[in-house]
Amino acid sequence: MALNEQEVLAGLTEIIVEETGIAAEDVASEKSFTDDLDIDSLSMMTIVAQAEDKFEVTIPDDEVKNLATVGDAVSFITKAQD
Amino acid sequence: MTRTDVVVTGMGATTPLGGDVASTWKAALAGTSGARTLDNDWAEQYGIPVSFAATVAVAPSEVLAVPEIKRMDPSAQYAIIATREAWADAGSPEVAPERIGAVVSSGIGGIWTTLTAWDTLQARGARRVLPMTVPMLMPNSPAAYVELEVGARAGAHALVSACASGAEAIGYGIEMIRSGRADIVVAGGTEAAIHPMPIAAFAASRTLSTRNDDPAGASRPYDTDRDGFVLGEGSGIVVLESAEHAAARGARVYARLAGVGLSSDGYHITSPEPGGRGQIAAMRAALLDAGLDVTDVRHLNAHATSTKVGDLIEARAVREVLGEAADTVAVSATKSLTGHLLGGAGALETIFTILALQQRQAPPTINVSNPDPEFDLDLVRDTPRELPSGQIAAINNSFGFGGHNVALVVTTVS
Structure with a gap:
């Protein structure tokens, strides 16, 4: 059963909070992973691995560099579920 | 210098x-x-x-x-x-x-x-x-x-x-x-x-x-x-x-770490050298490094892990190093309390040694219902023992698989 964008955002936020300790209220669609959330590449790859697991999708390495913001990741995951 | x-x-x-x-x-x-x-x-x-x-x-x-x-x-x-x-x-x-x-x-x-x-x-x-x-x-x-x-x-x-x-x-x-x-x-x-x-x-x-x-x-x-x-x-x-x-900076000082003694057995991958050669060398080196005499030592935290062979080799090595002075050294084997923390053991036991000197209380060794008759040291059993006042020193022994021997000498601060 595919999740909508809001549900994916909620799930992704959970992963980001657990991995980085960033407060949930600071995670929003327009936030950049690197510039706003200060997430390094190792953490980003961990978040990707956990998102793949949680949402049962594949996020190819080539695609990760295009995911600049939380919203980019939410859109990609939401579409990839189909 | x-x-x-x-x-x-x-x-x-x-x-x-x-x-x-x-x-x-x-x-x-x-x-x-x-x-x-x-x-x-x-x-x-x-x-x-x-x-x-x-x-x-x-x-x-x-x-x-x-x-x-x-x-x-x-x-x-x-x-x-x-x-x-x-x-x-x-x-x-x-x-x-x-x-x-x-x-x-x-x-x-x-x-x-x-x-x-x-x-x-x-x-x-x-x-x-x-x-x-x-x-x-x-x-x-x-x-x-x-x-x-x-x-x-x-x-x-x-x-x-x-x-x-x-x-x-x-x-x-x-x-x-x-x-x-x-x-x-x-x-x-x-x-x-x-x-x-x-x-x-x-x-x-x-x-x-x-x-x-x-x-x-x-x-x-x-x-x-x-x-x-x-x-x-x-x-x-x-x-x-x-x-x-x-x-x-006016820091509170618990104790002085006065001596470090290191040696290796050059004998076997797991067994300590039966004569305690390396352990003796480490303890002597630590006392020399600290500039202390065996009569300054009043407490020893033994490596003593509770193995048949290892405990006795160490006890004999301690006796060899301290000689008659060992009669006035309160020996504690704190692995009886904590178990063996492996890589953490030597550090935790250094803390125990520091506290023993600072508070003049040697921690107890538990579970010694029937002391090994071959063991010839003054073991602190069951309850803590008061350590003498004045400037005193203690040795903390740590030995590892591979024949690694480390002895640290701790002293009180006035």
């Missing part, structure tokens, strides 16, 4: 007896055992002949934030918990980062991380192996996290010498200060190897006690019925500082 004096200005620990130094020391003086039956079915599931261990009294999840737990192997988690306590205990000194060092050892390394990642790889393939796996499993990971915690830039090191690792780390920290590389060094050891594989492996080497029906009575150094060590876990960390630096 006068040599730089090194003192201890902070201590931290998380152990099978408590989540900090105060609770650990209190439980030790009360003669409490940290060994308990494991709340899992590893023994049955894998046919392991040992169903108990001395697990940490306070789970890291009660102390650390979730992202910290996820990014650190338990061995690093314990070291960070102990470091935070030690650093705060030292008054969170404001020191130029270039003058701070970190030396933190583990005997086994990030074995939970290694084995969990291997399980993941086998069950779910390479894409599920977490990117943080390598920085979590590397044996220098605890040293590196401690380096980050205190912002150390004078050097971060992880000396590995099995069960002597924690003491060797402190020895190296002392040398860093003496050589002028640092004013303050956060030093100690950590271990988190209570996983079925290492338990099975230690059991296979017949070094673990199998007293499954009585975990609290299993670690019994120098008792006739000792049958091996009890696997423990946790960390001990001390803040070492040049005496001059400590005085300049």
